[in-house]
Amino acid sequence: MTALLEMDDLHYRYPGSPAPALNGATLRLEAGEKVVLIGRNGSGKSTLLLHSNGILRPQRGQVWVAGQPMSYQQRSLREWRRQVGLIFQHPDDQLFSASVAQDISFGPLNLGLSEEAARQRVAKAAEQCGVTDLLERPTHALSGGEKTRVALAGVLAMEPLVLLADEALANLDPWMRLQLIAIFEHLVAQGKTVLLATHDLPLARTWAGRVVVMDDGRVVADGPPQHIFTDPATLERTGLDCVVAQAGNRIDSIDR
Amino acid sequence: MQLIDRYAYANRLRNIDPAQKTALAVLVIGLCLLLNRPAVGLVATAWMGGLTVVRAGVPWAVVGRVLLAEGLFLVLAVVGVALSFSTSPPPPPFRSFQVGALWIGGNPASFSLAGLLVSRALGCAAAMNFLALTTPLMDLVHLLRQLRMPPVLIDLICVMYRFVFILLERMQRMHTAQQSRLGYATRRAALRSSGLLASRLFVDAYQRSTRMQTALESRGYTGDLRVLPLNYRYDARLSVLGAAVGSSLLLVWGFS
Numbered sequence: 001m002t003a004l005l006e007m008d009d010l011h012y013r014y015p016g017s018p019a020p021a022l023n024g025a026t027l028r029l030e031a032g033e034k035v036v037l038i039g040r041n042g043s044g045k046s047t048l049l050l051h052s053n054g055i056l057r058p059q060r061g062q063v064w065v066a067g068q069p070m071s072y073q074q075r076s077l078r079e080w081r082r083q084v085g086l087i088f089q090h091p092d093d094q095l096f097s098a099s100v101a102q103d104i105s106f107g108p109l110n111l112g113l114s115e116e117a118a119r120q121r122v123a124k125a126a127e128q129c130g131v132t133d134l135l136e137r138p139t140h141a142l143s144g145g146e147k148t149r150v151a152l153a154g155v156l157a158m159e160p161l162v163l164l165a166d167e168a169l170a171n172l173d174p175w176m177r178l179q180l181i182a183i184f185e186h187l188v189a190q191g192k193t194v195l196l197a198t199h200d201l202p203l204a205r206t207w208a209g210r211v212v213v214m215d216d217g218r219v220v221a222d223g224p225p226q227h228i229f230t231d232p233a234t235l236e237r238t239g240l241d242c243v244v245a246q247a248g249n250r251i252d253s254i255d256r
Numbered sequence: 257m258q259l260i261d262r263y264a265y266a267n268r269l270r271n272i273d274p275a276q277k278t279a280l281a282v283l284v285i286g287l288c289l290l291l292n293r294p295a296v297g298l299v300a301t302a303w304m305g306g307l308t309v310v311r312a313g314v315p316w317a318v319v320g321r322v323l324l325a326e327g328l329f330l331v332l333a334v335v336g337v338a339l340s341f342s343t344s345p346p347p348p349p350f351r352s353f354q355v356g357a358l359w360i361g362g363n364p365a366s367f368s369l370a371g372l373l374v375s376r377a378l379g380c381a382a383a384m385n386f387l388a389l390t391t392p393l394m395d396l397v398h399l400l401r402q403l404r405m406p407p408v409l410i411d412l413i414c415v416m417y418r419f420v421f422i423l424l425e426r427m428q429r430m431h432t433a434q435q436s437r438l439g440y441a442t443r444r445a446a447l448r449s450s451g452l453l454a455s456r457l458f459v460d461a462y463q464r465s466t467r468m469q470t471a472l473e474s475r476g477y478t479g480d481l482r483v484l485p486l487n488y489r490y491d492a493r494l495s496v497l498g499a500a501v502g503s504s505l506l507l508v509w510g511f512s
Binding site: 086 | 262418468
């Protein structure tokens, strides 16, 4: 079976940086997966995500989408970014328009859709993310949680096959987090793949079907959460051992 | 600015075609400038202030406050027109009084010129306020696009407008953080802190624009910020009122 998104042996060093940010990172995502990506600050999570839709170009290695090797020509980038959606921690970095509806319409119009089709995409994505009531509001009058959902709608309006979120749940209240996770669940139910990069270990343990651990620019562990969180070597290596024991115990007691 | 912006999004003329509102404002400004009578400016001020309050539903207090601020500026600006300063007593028809070695004087002609300038500028300002308080920037941008303004300029306006609010918020947060570490305790510290804040804001704006570029590229940005046009409605009553404003200004001019 061909993977939906495959990043194979990626190497990347930021200009002027002594150490590589990615040092042979490899990750395969299949259709319908729920993946959580964890790792210390600076372990290369964000850099890896920026390779997933061609924002950064690896100095070595190759990215494949649905079995096709990706090229960095303008035309193939467009198709690539339609298939792989990326959202970021700070919604203010993504929302460029003062109008919510117009901001959501940006991606669909870039795909070359007609205004009518784009309007339908906006309505659908807004409903999916529960922001229909906000469409007429100015962007800068929204709360943090509302901005996050609008930013998500802006990406979902492009109908990606894979959605990768870089710390998108950080800074949200528990209720809002649940809303977003419900949206992600819905996407997975449609056969799409969702990957969340997060420091939220309880979420990794309870929600994810698969946990990927990064360290030093490499994927150092990859498997179901019950394996990852019970492997002392991995935990120690990633500095997660200090919290996992407590968090794990707490969740176990809730599970029972 | 935030106050004006809030009413621009929440007033009863919000969904009226911006072209119609702009045409009314331009008409009044044009008449104020062409018809050189103080009464014309005053009647225009009353009309536009009244329309903003009655038709658009913006509170009296807001309209008055904005107009008052502009009025103060105007009065300060025409002091030099109305009064003349000299070291010797000016000849008649100047009436003057002496402050120390300085003679401050004015004549009927200079006073009426100053009055004309204030009333004319006030009429224009009231017309601009009407537009500013009833029309969000995105609507004006829509109009500029219809008027075939170069897209690059339009994109610049949009992004700058967004950034004003983002930087304002960021500045307030940094200011609070500085205050809580006694950054403004003494005049010396305040000077230093505001300098640091300004320079930090430049760096911040740069980093933020880089992140925004990344987020836009993820949604297929290739150099053109294309978004859906908004839907507006034409208001026949506003046109009738516009005609009434125009003809009443002409009448006032004829009789004065």
